[in-house]
Amino acid sequence: xxxxxxxxxxxxxxxxxxxxxxxxxxxxxxxxxxxxxxxxxxxxxxxxxxxxxxxxxxxxxxxxxxxxxxxxxxxxxxxxxxxxxxxxxxxxxxxxxxxxxxxxxxxxxxxxxxxxxxxxxxxxxxxxxxxxxxxxxxxxxxxxxxxxxxxxxxxxxxxxxxxxxxxxxxxxxxxxxxxxxxxxxxxxxxxxxxxxxxxxxxxxxxxxxxxxxxxxxxxxxxxxxxxxxxxxxxxxxxxxxxxxxxxxxxxxxxxxxxxxxxxxxxxxxxxxxxxxxxxxxxxxxxxxxxxxxxxxxxxxxxxxxxxxxxxxxxx
Amino acid sequence: xxxxxxxxxxxxxxxxxxxxxxxxxxxxxxxxxxxxxxxxxxxxxxxxxxxxxxxxxxxxxxxxxxxxxxxxxxxxxxxxxxxxxxxxxxxxxxxxxxxxxxxxxxxxxxxxxxxxxxxxxxxxxxxxxxxxxxxxxxxxxxxxxxxxxxxxxxxxxxxxxxxxxxxxxxxxxxxxxxxxxxxxxxxxxxxxxxxxxxxxxxxxxxxxxxxxxxxxxxxxxxxxxxxxxxxxxxxxxxxxxxxxxxxxxxxxxxxxxxxxxxxxxxxxxxxxxxxxxxxxxxxxxxxxxxxxxxx
Numbered sequence: 001x002x003x004x005x006x007x008x009x010x011x012x013x014x015x016x017x018x019x020x021x022x023x024x025x026x027x028x029x030x031x032x033x034x035x036x037x038x039x040x041x042x043x044x045x046x047x048x049x050x051x052x053x054x055x056x057x058x059x060x061x062x063x064x065x066x067x068x069x070x071x072x073x074x075x076x077x078x079x080x081x082x083x084x085x086x087x088x089x090x091x092x093x094x095x096x097x098x099x100x101x102x103x104x105x106x107x108x109x110x111x112x113x114x115x116x117x118x119x120x121x122x123x124x125x126x127x128x129x130x131x132x133x134x135x136x137x138x139x140x141x142x143x144x145x146x147x148x149x150x151x152x153x154x155x156x157x158x159x160x161x162x163x164x165x166x167x168x169x170x171x172x173x174x175x176x177x178x179x180x181x182x183x184x185x186x187x188x189x190x191x192x193x194x195x196x197x198x199x200x201x202x203x204x205x206x207x208x209x210x211x212x213x214x215x216x217x218x219x220x221x222x223x224x225x226x227x228x229x230x231x232x233x234x235x236x237x238x239x240x241x242x243x244x245x246x247x248x249x250x251x252x253x254x255x256x257x258x259x260x261x262x263x264x265x266x267x268x269x270x271x272x273x274x275x276x277x278x279x280x281x282x283x284x285x286x287x288x289x290x291x292x293x294x295x296x297x298x299x300x301x302x303x304x305x306x307x308x309x310x311x312x313x314x315x
Numbered sequence: 316x317x318x319x320x321x322x323x324x325x326x327x328x329x330x331x332x333x334x335x336x337x338x339x340x341x342x343x344x345x346x347x348x349x350x351x352x353x354x355x356x357x358x359x360x361x362x363x364x365x366x367x368x369x370x371x372x373x374x375x376x377x378x379x380x381x382x383x384x385x386x387x388x389x390x391x392x393x394x395x396x397x398x399x400x401x402x403x404x405x406x407x408x409x410x411x412x413x414x415x416x417x418x419x420x421x422x423x424x425x426x427x428x429x430x431x432x433x434x435x436x437x438x439x440x441x442x443x444x445x446x447x448x449x450x451x452x453x454x455x456x457x458x459x460x461x462x463x464x465x466x467x468x469x470x471x472x473x474x475x476x477x478x479x480x481x482x483x484x485x486x487x488x489x490x491x492x493x494x495x496x497x498x499x500x501x502x503x504x505x506x507x508x509x510x511x512x513x514x515x516x517x518x519x520x521x522x523x524x525x526x527x528x529x530x531x532x533x534x535x536x537x538x539x540x541x542x543x544x545x546x547x548x549x550x551x552x553x554x555x556x557x558x559x560x561x562x563x564x565x566x567x568x569x570x571x572x573x574x575x576x577x578x579x580x581x582x583x584x585x586x587x588x589x590x591x592x593x594x595x596x597x598x599x600x601x602x603x604x605x606x607x608x609x610x
Contacts, residue, residue, distance in 0.1 A: 029433050036429025037441060039422045040485055047482035048451050051459035058459065115349045124598075126350065129357040131594030131601060132587070135535070137543030139561035140583045143568070144360040147367070147576050155363060155379050187360070199606035219342055241449060248452030251545035255565055269454040276458050277550070289455040296450060 052293065059287035065280040077287035086263065086271060087288070094267035097182060098247045104186040105242055106235070109193025114227075116194065117201045134191035141188045142255040146171075149180075171257050177264050185252045189245070193238050200234040201227065236307050240300070247296060268292050361587075368392060368581040375576055392581035395574070401582060403556065404563030407473075408542065408586075411559055414477035415541035416534050419488050422481070423533055424526065427492025428518060432501070442493065448486035453546035461550050471557040479547050484540045488533045494607045495529035496522065532604030535593050542589070560586060 059078065062071040081087050116127055133141075148156040151169045160166050166173055170180050204227065212222045250269035253259065259266035259274065266274070268288065276285025366383060367375055374380065374387035383389075395401050429435075430442055460479060461470070469475030499522060507517040549562040558566075564582065567574060593601075 027435075030435045033429050033433030033435025033438065036433065037426050040426045040445065040489055041441075043422070043478065043482045043485060044445070044448065047460070047479050048448065048456060051456050051463060054463055055455070055459040058462070063462075111349065112353055115346065115353060118346060119350060122350070124595075126353060126357075127598055128591070128595045129354070129361070131598050132361065132591050133357055135539045135543075135590035135594055136587045137561055137590070138545055139543070139564060140364075140587045141360075143564070143579055143583045144364045146568075147580060148360065148363060150576065153375050153379075153576055158379055187356070195602065195605040199602055202602075203606065218338060244450060244452075248454060250452070250454040251549075251561075255545065269452065272454060272458060273550075276461075282458075282462065285458050289458050292452070293450075293455050296452075300450060 052290075055286040055289050055293075058283050059290050061283045063282035063286075065276065065282045073283070077283050078291070080284065081287050081291060086266070089263060090266050090268050090271040093178065093263075093265065094247060094269075096178065097249070097253070097265075097267050098243055100179075100182040101185050101189070101246045101249075102239060102242045104182065105190045105193050105246075106239060108186060109190040109238075110197050110231075110235070112190065112194040113197035113201055114223075116198055130191045130194055133188060134195065136188075138188060138251050139255060141184070142252060145184050145187075146256070172261050174261050174264050177257055177261060181253055181256055181265050184256060185246070185249065188252065189242070193242065196234060196238045197231055200231045204230050240303055243303075244296060244300065248292070361591075364580050364587075365584055367577060368584045370577060372575045372577050392577045393585065395578045395582050396585065400555070400567065401563070404558065404560040405586075407552075407557060407563075408560040410473055411476050411480070411548075412538060412541040414473060415480045415484070416537045418477060418481040419484050419537040420530055420534050423485065423488035423492045424523070424530065426489045427496050427526075427529075428522060430489070430493040431496035432504075442490070445486045445489055448482070451483070453483065453544070457547050457550040460547075464551055469551075471552055471554045473557075476544075476548055476551055476559070479551060480541050480544055481537075483547075484537045487536060491533060491604055491607050492526065492529055495526055499525050528600050528603055531597060531600045535597055535601055536604065538593070539590070542586075 058070075060072065060074055062073045062077070063069070112130060116123060116130065119126060145156075148154045149170050151157055157170065160170060166176050171177050173180075208226050209222055212226060217225070247267075248269060249267070250273065253265055253267060253270055254273070257265045259270040269292070272285050272288040272292065275281050275288060366381070369388055369390065369392075370380075370383045371387050371389050374383065380387075396405065430438060456479070464470045464472075464475045467475075469478075503525075504517045504521050507521050508514070512520070543561065544559070545561040545565070548559040549565075552558040552562070555563070555566070564579070568579065
């Protein structure tokens with residue numbers, strides 16, 4: 001502690017010895033420790049805790065967006081939310097989007113990580129591409145793909161038409177638009193899985209593989225018995241994070257299709273946005289946001305309880 | 316793992332397997348095939364954006380070509396940056412990004428130091444609580460924040476967006492800094508104290524210079540969140556004057572018939588340039604960051 005080396009000429013200040021408020025003893029460690037974390041906690045309170053409390057409050061009121069007068073309506077908003085056909089449809093589509101894109105990202109992401117871990121030449125360029133797809137703004141990804149799928153000038157559109165994969169504008173196709181959105185968002189977000197897994201792969205000591213090779217193990221056996229158990233915990237964490245992020249994903253879907261055609265790609269976040277800002281039903285939008293948050297919280301807790309990846313997250 | 320040093324003759328326990336030569340061949344084919352496929356999948360969209368940014372509008376409309384020829388080559392599309400609207404979006408994005416990067420780096424450095432070096436009550440619980448931040452989704456927070464910011468007068472203000480985005484990148488930044496400072500031996504700081512330095516100087520002169528890799532990783536991740544953010548900015552910066560690049564260009568794309576694909580690709584290339592540079596030069600720092608995130 002700093003007190004060990006305190007010069008004699010300096011007068012002792014209250015935080016060097018600690019102080020007490022009523023029955024609460026506050027040691028210097030507590031004082032300084034809490035002071036350092038305070039800005040983060042304040043930020044959290046302002047941007048996360050207050051809004052969530054506010055959303056819960058707004059969800060039991062009828063609040064027209066343009067003229068925010070609060071009319072208490074009790075659980076009416078929630079009752080309406082659950083009666084909306086749109087709601088259950090969006091719930092289902094959100095689920096499809098979440099599971100589909102998480103599965104693709106996991107497969108492609110782990111594949112990329114394994115390749116990057118083994119590659120000897122050109123690894124810097126390949127990993128630059130991987131990092132770029134992670135760091136590049138979502139809107140750029142959207143612009144690239146909208147251009148490539150453009151019915152007049154798009155290269156992917158031409159290729160798709162040539163091979164008869166789809167007809168017309170892909171993102172306006174009622175059957176294929178969801179698949180297209182899932183694949184495009186996987187292009188952007190697979191890199192997260194890759195980097196997460198790669199970091200774990202690189203921490204496996206080489207001697208494990210050397211020992212296995214001496215015993216005559218094949219590449220597949222080494223993967224199954226050394227690599228997989230070592231990255232299993234990280235994979236559970238990454239599935240959790242990707243699932244949460246994809247369930248909440250608003251920007252890429254909105255940029256690509258605005259929830260269309262019809263409501264083919266309207267997931268929960270899109271529905272919440274539309275109810276709030278297009279239909280002007282602020283209370284309703286907040287009710288959807290609260291339902292989303294609770295659904296996520298409950299499924300997150302269940303996931304963490306049963307699969308328990310926490311050994312990996314713990315300090 | 317390359318297996319070429321392995322003896323080829325069958326030993327005991329290996330009789331039923333495909334011979335080593337074929338296995339090795341298959342493995343190599345798989346590896347190089349994968350590398351080629353990944354190069355194409357990851358590189359093609361970026362290549363396509365880049366090459367079309369340098370083509371005339373007419374050349375893009377006339378059909379698909381893989382390189383700009385001397386006749387169709389042009390750099391005029393980059394003038395879109397000087398268009399007052401797009402220039403404004405870019406300026407706003409730069410201001411917000413700098414604000415977020417500075418806030419996140421400084422606040423996470425202080426909080427990380429506190430977590431690593433002070434033993435205060437409920438420390439670990441507090442850190443765990445920060446991880447709940449992963450569950451916050453921009454859209455769930457932005458809808459209530461819209462009216463809150465409206466009441467506080469923060470709507471359309473840089474400060475409002477900077478605060479919101481900083482909170483979003485905070486949990487990871489604090490954890491990274493905490494874990495990183497733990498790897499710096501406490502004795503280094505103690506020797507500074509013995510030499511008569513107060514705690515503050517020890518922190519500034521001993522700890523801060525050593526956290527450079529973690530600070531770089533934090534800045535780049537904060538940059539990625541701020542530079543790429545769409546949802547918060549779309550909702551919290553509704554006016555065309557104050558909005559950042561992603562929502563701005565999105566609106567322009569849906570409202571303007573005068574701007575062609577070539578211009579959009581040109582400005583997209585410019586905006587993705589910092590990401591490309593960071594990816595190339597700072598990748599080891601970023602991977603280090605992910606290593607700690609995966610702990």
